[in-house]
Amino acid sequence: KMAHDPFKVERYIMGQMGGISILNAIKPVVDQEITKGNITVLLETSAVDLMQSKNGDITGVITQNKEGRLMDYKGHKVIIASGGCASNPDLYEELHNVPLYCQMAYPNSQGIGLILGQSVGGYLRGGEKYSPLYGMILTDDKTPSTMYGITKNIIERPPWEVLVNSKGKRFIQEDHESVDAIEHAIMEQPAHRHWAILDQNMIDEMPQLIYGWTNKRIMTESKKQNMIKQYGSIRELAIKSELPALSLESTVQEYNDNLENNRDDTLGRQHRPLPIEKPPFYSIRMSGWSLCSFAGLAINKNFEVIKPSGEPINNLYAIGEVIGFGATSGNAYVNGMGVTPAITYGKLLGESIRTI
Numbered sequence: 001k002m003a004h005d006p007f008k009v010e011r012y013i014m015g016q017m018g019g020i021s022i023l024n025a026i027k028p029v030v031d032q033e034i035t036k037g038n039i040t041v042l043l044e045t046s047a048v049d050l051m052q053s054k055n056g057d058i059t060g061v062i063t064q065n066k067e068g069r070l071m072d073y074k075g076h077k078v079i080i081a082s083g084g085c086a087s088n089p090d091l092y093e094e095l096h097n098v099p100l101y102c103q104m105a106y107p108n109s110q111g112i113g114l115i116l117g118q119s120v121g122g123y124l125r126g127g128e129k130y131s132p133l134y135g136m137i138l139t140d141d142k143t144p145s146t147m148y149g150i151t152k153n154i155i156e157r158p159p160w161e162v163l164v165n166s167k168g169k170r171f172i173q174e175d176h177e178s179v180d181a182i183e184h185a186i187m188e189q190p191a192h193r194h195w196a197i198l199d200q201n202m203i204d205e206m207p208q209l210i211y212g213w214t215n216k217r218i219m220t221e222s223k224k225q226n227m228i229k230q231y232g233s234i235r236e237l238a239i240k241s242e243l244p245a246l247s248l249e250s251t252v253q254e255y256n257d258n259l260e261n262n263r264d265d266t267l268g269r270q271h272r273p274l275p276i277e278k279p280p281f282y283s284i285r286m287s288g289w290s291l292c293s294f295a296g297l298a299i300n301k302n303f304e305v306i307k308p309s310g311e312p313i314n315n316l317y318a319i320g321e322v323i324g325f326g327a328t329s330g331n332a333y334v335n336g337m338g339v340t341p342a343i344t345y346g347k348l349l350g351e352s353i354r355t356i
């Protein structure tokens with residue numbers, strides 16, 4: 001299932017069981033090597049430091065187990081593959097200049113690999129490639145908050161609602177064929193906030209808006225959840241949603257007028273099933289969000305961690321999200337560009353250092 005703009009040419013195959021298909025392919029091979037004694041797995045043990053010789057070469061790793069016991073592991077080739085920092089709000093904001101609005105990544109994505117790589121002379125790049133995802137309904141105003149619900153994007157469902165920003169203005173053609181274009185427009189909005197504005201007819205007739213929710217649930221949530229409001233007029237809805245009332249009124253008026261008079265939509269939207277006219281009216285406040293770190297350790301084409309001068313740090317390699325999601329996906333969410341390169345680069349690196 002694609003969550004973002006489809007590729008024009010086929011680029012990857014998705015396992016029928018998603019991630020489990022990948023596990024089923026890799027686990028038997030790893031298990032075999034464990035049985036042969038070629039791999040030792042240390043569970044509930046963290047890499048906490050790198051050993052570095054006086055000449056700057058990496059010579060091993062220091063680990064700590066859950067009892068707090070430190071161990072040294074000497075090695076000729078040390079690979080950092082500890083993922084990103086999207087569960088570490090302070091580091092995330094520092095590297096991307098954007099708050100971690102929603103906590104969605106794995107709890108172990110603390111960015112320790114980023115810190116270890118830097119501690120021996122490596123540097124980070126790519127934070128400026130940050131791009132928000134669409135449609136997160138946050139639980140509250142904390143930073144980071146947690147997921148309360150996620151609205152479906154254009155790939156899953158043509159929009160019935162109108163999207164506005166904190167000025168009460170529409171800012172993107174809601175049925176734009178590119179989710180990427182919509183997400184980049186969200187990036188331009190204050191705090192990456194966007195509101196869906198709907199009326200009762202839409203609630204009654206539209207296809208499911210929020211994953212796992214009936215549309216009726218939007219009505220009940222509006223009585224208790226702060227991000228969802230329901231009021232009898234657009235003016236009151238705007239005031240309670242902290243949107244400029246006159247501006248939202250004129251946005252809705254213009255949308256309705258164009259539709260009712262068979263005029264083109266101001267932003268070129270084609271899918272306009274209903275006007276926003278039957279009270280009560282609803283607003284759903286959504287936030288941009290992310291689950292990956294765009295920033296990561298700089299590496300060269302051999303996956304060696306490099307210094308700002310471009311010189312590699314001997315015996316230190318990095319692959320996976322620790323090199324930055326931006327390194328493989330750019331300033332966008334390209335389908336599969338987190339997992340696929342993590343696995344592929346791991347294989348390429350493993351094959352190349354085995355022969356050194």
Ligand SMILES: Cc1cc2nc3c(=O)[nH]c(=O)nc-3n(C[C@H](O)[C@H](O)[C@H](O)COP(=O)(O)OP(=O)(O)OC[C@H]3O[C@@H](n4cnc5c(N)ncnc54)[C@H](O)[C@@H]3O)c2cc1C
Nearest residue numbers: 046047082083105106108112291320321336337338339342
């Ligand atoms: C909810 C969610 C959905 C996603 N959906 C997609 C998708 O559809 N397609 C896609 O391509 N990508 C997706 N991603 C991104 C993708 O999962 C990651 O980019 C990818 O898993 C990165 O692989 P990795 O091996 O580098 O890191 P991870 O998968 O994060 O693995 C890193 C491992 O290192 C361990 N670790 C961390 N610190 C240490 C330490 N100090 N010592 C020892 N071990 C440590 C962690 O426990 C973890 O097991 C998604 C991410 C999330 C959170």
